[in-house]
Amino acid sequence: MKKLIQLNSLIISVLILSGCLFPQDQRGAQDVPYEDQRVAVENAVHEYREVTGVLPIETREQDTPEFRRYPVNFKELNPYLSQLPVNAFENGGVYQYVILNPEEEMDVRLLDIRTSRAIQEIQRSIYQYRSDNTYAPVKEIVHEGLMQPDYNALQYDEEITVQSPFYPDHRLPVYMETDGSLIVDYRIDIMKVIEEEGADDYEPGDDLRYLLTDHHPVVPDYSYPMTMNDDGEIIFKEN
Template sequence: MMLNKGTLGRPAEGRKWRGLAGAAAAMMLAASLSGCMYPRERMAESQAPSMDVVAGVQAVVDLYQQKKGLLPIKNANQETPVYEKFVIDFPKLQRENFMSDLPAASFEKGGSYYFLIQNEEQDPTVKLMPLTIFQSVNDVQGWVDQYGRSHEGVLPAAGEAYPGYSRIDFKKLGQREPSVRSLYSGGALPFMMSDEGRVYADYGSDMMRFAQKRGLDKVGAELDLRQLLAEDTDFVPVKSPPFKLVGGEPVAQPE
């Protein structure tokens, strides 16, 4: 999908610094991306690329938009969840000589992340979608679906997580719960499912910590708490339903 720059509006004031570096600096960042990243063996340990990798890709995206009037992103339909859409089209950037090599962390290079564009209309910003979490939720979804088919639609519930959401009884599934770590805290990331059987990752504890850091009174009751995680870090909360503060606590909302 290619968004016309004319429809994007003016960039936010906080992004004006991007243009100051100029095309030459952005191209230098693009050419040196492979030198900015962790070695593959360290990548396996950290599960996250260094910050300068994201900054380098951001510079390339900004330069592409400046030169082409478009964003270098792949097509996404209306049904694609917000934190899974607008994947950066790295092959296009290579074909058009905006990048000499791809980030080692990128899926296209054999890494564990999709590089996405968020806030695409007002202030296009590069973010990372962790494929380990994405795939783990999909795996659990497959087990839950299979269980439901063989148990007349009954779900493997193990107590309420939030209104309309429950924990998952992995013993009923005959499976070991996948060990998934939050990129926001390093702690274990639990799974949950809706009453309809849709599986999600539960970022509630991360959201609480970020909300407290910002100030609960400043967050308010209407903000989708996923925005806190996406705005304050390089990572998007993939496979999460909307959350809002209810009684001072993060509570999952219906999609």
Template sequence: MNTVKYPIMLLVLVLLSGCMFPQSEKAANSLPNDAQLAQVQNAVDKFKQQQSGRLPIKTKPEETPVFQKYQIDFTRLKEAGLLMEIPGTAFENGGYYQYIIIKPETEAKVKVVDLRITEKIREIETKLHFYEEKNQFTPYKERIAPGVYSLDHEKLNLDGPPTVKSPYSGELLPLYVNGSGDVLIDYRKDLNSFLKEYDHSYDTGEDIRYLLTQHSAVAPVYSPPYTIENGEPVFMQQAP
């Protein structure tokens, strides 16, 4: 009897642990839900009110890109008694998302950055910087737009043109590089879909990236500014 009982019990434990582990992983990996975002937004709003307009953010260099610049400092929210627990999806609590603030001067809206995208960008940037140090030039391939270029993936020992999974559609988005050697994500596929799906009043010359944050919790990090021409998303004019 024992020779049958214990293997069965062991099998049950393995199956249970196999079910529970993915759930815990799912909680950390999944996109923050409305309740989590609302909780953090409420804490940020109260902090701003109590601190005469100041925000609970970490200090970043002035040149930090806009969708990475205003990272929420959960410690300050907890010390102020405005947040009891850091969301499980937050990087600070083992999750894959960095909570940020966009439009700090006006709305101060809470959004998130998928740090798995950051990891992918850093992987490509590391290969790129090693190549530049060794060869003294950037392996540009084609000019995509003024100041935006594709990379020669063969010179970087990549299997194909570099891409990253879109946090909006799940499609693969191209990675390009600007004249300074910074790796960029081309969100035109997503922007095109959002322009068609949602009503908007954007005009040529306006930054349409905020259409993405208007209808999603995720911020379009590592993106150049885009505008709209003839109903289509285009890169804003940059230095060649």
């Protein structure tokens, strides 16, 4: 497929069974996305689907965002998984295991709940501001339907950002939709992936968020569809 244009450099329950699949010396390392654990859960999901014909997932509303719509139900995987991952939310970890492409590949990825916690904290500040005033704390429009919050009005000492679940040294901007909900801007993470891995299988117009899940075990929670324009810049798509 046609190569993407080079990016603008400025856009830079719970079961605990005996077994040795997840070594005990990893217990307590609950914030690391171990690849062997992810693969073990993915294999168990595939085996469960082959035997039962359905997916081992918890029920979510149909309008739930795609990256958290199909969380793995570990209770259903009891006969297929020797031990609960040490980093799973159900085991006190920071990751919720989710299924992507449920009708085809059934890829298992991890959702970092620390992103959700950070967003919820910012969301509370915005709701309180809107309650105290009759308008939202908007600094500027960044895209149709997306606004940068006025962090000074919200009494933040610096621009509102959250830590990237992909690159710990990246701080990602947070934007507000017209209904007051928040999204995270993953554009610098996407640029980093393209710099490191390329994007030969993607064309202009494709949703570039899947570059992240192609090359990382985690998903871009609270994200917004993104693509590339004719100038080689990553831009937000219509949601």
